[in-house]
Amino acid sequence: MERMYPPRLTPGPLPRELEEHLRGLITSEATPTIPVEAPFDATTIGHVPEGGQSCVDKAFSLAREAQRGWEDTPHATRRSIVRTFHSLVLKHRELLMDMVQLETGKNRAAAFDEVMDVASTARYYAARAEKLLTPRRRQGTIPVLSSTVEHRYPLGVIGQISPWNYPLTLAISDAIPALLAGNAVVSKPDERTPFTALLVTSLLYDAGLPRDIFHTVTGPGPVVGGAIAEHCDYLMFTGSTNTGRILGETAGRRLIGFSAELGGKNPLIIAEDADLDKAVDGAVHGTISNSGQLCVSIERIFVVGSMYPRFVDAYVQRLQSIRMEAGFDWDVEMGSLASQQQLDTVTRMVDEAVSKGAEVLTGGRARPDLGPYFYEPTVLTGVTKKMELYRHEVFGPVVYVEAVADLAEAIVYANDTDYGLNAGIFAARDTALAAAPLIRVGGVNINDSYSATWGNIDTPLGGAKDSGLSARHGEEGLLKYTQTQNISEQRYLQLRGPRSLKRKTYASLMTAGLKALAVMRR
Incomplete structure (x- = not known):
């Protein structure tokens, strides 16, 4: 069947400034590879590495080392990187749409939906991440006597497993809030649509993201996805309900957080x-x-x-x-x-x-x-x-x-x-x-x-x-990638009361105090 690709996609689909980024991500002929097909005509458009356990091990080792420095990176720097990424996505929108269509066979408008989603998500979280992560004063148990502050810190390395149907949106939109929260990410795109994920990852690098903060490992789902689930500190998955149940069992056994968007009818x-x-x-x-x-x-x-x-x-x-x-x-x-x-x-x-x-x-x-x-x-x-x-x-x-x-x-x-x-x-x-x-x-x-x-x-x-657990978008879409820490200070008098006060008297005084607070709606 005759190829239906536009001239700009053959034989060299990438502009010069992006080609170097992707060249190093494709292995030599001696390495086991997976062919990637174009649904429009069922031809092979390229190959990606058939990653395995060792690839995932290395990605997590590098990501954990790099994450410690990323966590200490000022919010302003992280925000600047994501805003630059937002601009690069819009600048290279035609290329991104071309790649999405090549790998999925979807129409142009559906491909643009993905570009729009990624840009919107980057803009939204870049504008809000610092406020969401700033320590927040909460109400103490007893006014004046106690105070408390809610702190948030990153979980570490987030594992992400994304499907083939939205290879741009789901390769990066869930990762953006995780990165802004100070985490590193190890991501597995579907083996049928890896080039879109690699391409958008290259834009993140161009925007200034340190390379070891975001790793993309290509390969079969049960092998690479299973290994990511065993390594990560939080797992983000989009896919089938059956696979979600399997990954949920792993997350439950390891006592890590798990967010999943699954099937629907x-x-x-x-x-x-x-x-x-x-x-x-x-x-x-x-x-x-x-x-x-x-x-x-x-x-x-x-x-x-x-x-x-x-x-x-x-x-x-x-x-x-x-x-x-x-x-x-x-x-x-x-x-x-x-x-x-x-x-x-x-x-x-x-x-x-x-x-x-x-x-x-x-x-x-x-x-x-x-x-x-x-x-x-x-x-x-x-x-x-x-x-x-x-x-x-x-x-x-x-x-x-x-x-x-x-x-x-x-x-x-x-x-x-x-x-x-x-x-x-x-x-x-x-x-x-x-x-x-x-x-x-x-x-x-x-x-x-x-x-x-x-x-x-x-x-x-x-x-x-x-249909799933947890949620993407909104405050929850970022805060789920953080650990909450409660730091509380007790002033003047301990909650258990002074040692000189009899317990029965203390209980009566506290009961009266609690009633008063209820009247004041505190």
Whole structure:
């Protein structure tokens, strides 16, 4: 098949100032390597080292040594590095998007989403890290007699394991607050999308980050990821729920912190008082973004009452007009699935549902005429509990729709899942505000499918139930990488009272004091 890459990506994809950084990260032919494929045409675009236990050991040894100096680096210096990195990401956005598309097969707009996320995250935490880490005075047990200050210090070396579907965002956005908090990071990108991670790491180095503070180790997940989990002082993981459980067991045994964004079977509710055009646009966005290969994409749509036929007709027509293509044109609305494995999974789950009675309203087939892993946006109806995709994540552009009698029933169906990551609701404002808190997920989008909650970085975002632990974004997204220290001073009189005071008398006086504090709301 003829290559579809733009001329600037062949044969030398990197500008001169970045090429040196990456050249040293690719091993010689004598070293075991892993081929990296371009989903647009299934050709090999390069190789990366097949790292193992010894690579991880060395990375952690170097990172631990360097972290001690990084922890003592002034906040202003760390902030300056991250702000310079922010500028470099925007400066090299075209190159970053090219690399993301090459490795994932996604469309241009989805690649830009990653650039925007990284820049926004860097800007947000650079502006807030010092304040979050500054010792904070807290209320003592008894006014005047005691005082307390909350201190924060870095945990050490953070382990990060990121997936293939967002190789830029998830390779670096979670690491930025960890670095600003004074930690070092050892990161494992997915072996299918390592070049994006290596490229953005080179921008961190260009921004002034000491090299041994951030290490990227490429290699197979069970080997490299497992070794990172055994070494790190805190583990950040994004990926499947099954893998999250395995890593969680390791973290629990080692008594280290663990943050995980896992799978989702995300619902979208369309109320009778929704704006139809906005609901259709939002549903399409939630279906085809990143070809449906994101944890927060919409896979279930519940439409209330008389809205059902109008919504379904318009939704299906819009999906049938989607422009799919292998290429770098901004007008392409949906790209390829990422691999043969993803195509096989999507095909199997849709075919199994159809064989058991589900009806295909649109899509339902691969498109090898466009590229080896393309699959049409697919809408099913009549999906029942005996079908695998009723409860299990498809991770592709596949949605099933269901009519419900009222909003209360829609909420019941939305909550009928082991997952709890993301949800959307299209409705009049008062309707949506009343319903949203009743949906048991980490983030609910009103008149949007997923981007509103993801884009609001000031609010923590995580998963409920089988969708994860802890959260990224907001204060928690940085403070989770720190250890809290309570330093308290007792003045004049010990809490246990003077030795000369009888215990019963002391208890009576303290009881009266506690009552007084309650009246004063202290």
